[in-house]
Amino acid sequence: MEEHVRQEPYDRQLECPADGPGKTDRLLLAMIRYDAGDARRIQHLTKVYEYAGLMGRMERLKKEDQEILEAAAIVHDIGIHRSEEKYGRNTGRYQEIEGPPEAEKLLASQGWPETVIQRVSYLVGHHHTYTDIDGMDYQLLVEADFLVNLFEEGALPETREDVFRRIFRTESGKYLFQQIFSQKTE
Numbered sequence: 001m002e003e004h005v006r007q008e009p010y011d012r013q014l015e016c017p018a019d020g021p022g023k024t025d026r027l028l029l030a031m032i033r034y035d036a037g038d039a040r041r042i043q044h045l046t047k048v049y050e051y052a053g054l055m056g057r058m059e060r061l062k063k064e065d066q067e068i069l070e071a072a073a074i075v076h077d078i079g080i081h082r083s084e085e086k087y088g089r090n091t092g093r094y095q096e097i098e099g100p101p102e103a104e105k106l107l108a109s110q111g112w113p114e115t116v117i118q119r120v121s122y123l124v125g126h127h128h129t130y131t132d133i134d135g136m137d138y139q140l141l142v143e144a145d146f147l148v149n150l151f152e153e154g155a156l157p158e159t160r161e162d163v164f165r166r167i168f169r170t171e172s173g174k175y176l177f178q179q180i181f182s183q184k185t186e
């Protein structure tokens with residue numbers, strides 16, 4: 001089974017025009033293969049990618065920024081496995097150290113432009129740092145990760161509210177947070 005998963009290069013069989021959305025699909029497939037067998041991480045990154053992409057479209061990001069945001073969302077936790085191997089745990093800080101080189105390797109292997117690789121690498125290296133957020137791509141990635149983590153980690157309502165006040169800044173993020181976590185009273 002393991003062998004079957006690793007030997008089927010589905011991403012190479014997809015239609016992936018050089019300048020089309022296919023390259024994001026190809027990156028997603030490569031990342032799923034990178035995390036093969038770790039269903040929890042694959043579910044996590046898929047949700048963060050989907051929310052981040054939706055939020056970028058809601059915020060009408062420019063095409064290049066949307067592309068960077070989606071690529072960063074796909075690979076944002078790529079440092080987890082190496083952190084666990086090297087340090088026996090995967091704190092946010094270790095992930096921020098181990099993630100960028102891995103992300104750069106994966107994107108470079110798929111021919112992504114250097115400018116995109118550099119920004120994605122920066123975002124991977126800072127996605128647990130909530131000061132000096134220097135762009136919508138960064139802000140949306142952080143918010144999308146929280147939308148997923150608050151649920152996956154079973155955060156208490158008061159923790160969610162605290163995160164909402166401290167972190168959420170975008171209209172799309174606030175809207176989704178309220179839709180996902182609000183209590184319907186009627």
Ligand SMILES: [Fe+2]
Nearest residue numbers: 048076077145
């Ligand atoms: Fe994450």
